[in-house]
Amino acid sequence: MSLYIDQIRQLVILQKIDSQIIEIDKRLEEAPKELESLQEALTTKNERLGQLKERVDILKDQQHKLETDIEEDATRIKKSKNKLMMVENTKEYHAMMREMDSLEKMNRMREEEKVTLMEDLKDQEVLFESLSEEIKAQEADLKEKQTSMELELNKIKNKRKKLEKEKQAACELIPEPIFKRYDYIRTRLESPVIVSVTDGICNGCHISIPPQKFIELQKGEQILSCPNCHRLIYWEDHFFPQENAKEAAKK
Ligand SMILES: [Zn+2]
Structure with missing residues (x-):
C-alpha cells in the first residue's frame, strides 16, 4: 500500500510539472502571435497613411495648377485692359471685351474650384495628421511590448529548463513501466x-x-486507469482521508 501511495504521489508531482510545462509552451506559442497581429494592424494603418499622403499631394498639385492658371489669366486681362485704350475700331474693341469677359468668368470658376479644393485638402491633412499620431503611439506601444515580452519569454524559458530538470528527477523515482504508461497517455490525451x-x-x-473497479481502486494495490477516459486514477481518500471524513461528518 505505501509503495502504491508513493508511486501515485510521484505521478501527481510529475503531472504538476508537466502542467506547468504545457502552460509555458502555450505562452511561448501565443506570445509571438500577439506581436504579429499588432504589427499587421500597423501595416494596414501605414498603407492608409500612404494613400492619404498621395491624395494630399494630388490636391496640392491641383491647387498649384489652379493658382498658376489664375495668375496667368489675370496678367492677360491686365494686358488687354491696357491695350483696350489704344483700340480704334469698335469691332476689335468688342472682341477684346468678350475675350476679357470670358477670361474673368473662367477665373471666377477657378476661384470657386479652389475654395472647394482647399476644404478637401484641409480635411485630408487633418486625417493624415491624426493617423500619423495614432501610428506613432502604436509603434511606441509595440516597441514597449516587444521589450517586455522578450523579458517575459526569457524568464519562462529559464523556468522551463528548471522544470525539465525537476521532471527528470521526478521520473527517476517512478518505476519505468509506470512512467511509460504515464507518458503514453500524456502524448495521446489532453492534460492531465x-x-x-x-x-x-x-x-x-x-x-x-x-x-x-472502484472497490479495486480503494484497495490501493495497483495503478488503475479510468475505463472511460483511460487516464490514470487514484482514490482521493487515500491522500486526504481526514478532510473527506470531515466533509462526510458535515453531511
Ligand atoms: Zn475518466
Missing part, C-alpha cells in the same frame, strides 16, 4: 494524465467508475 476519483467519479471525464 493522472486524476483523482471523488465519490466514485473520475475527475478527468466526470463519469462514474464501475463499482467493481
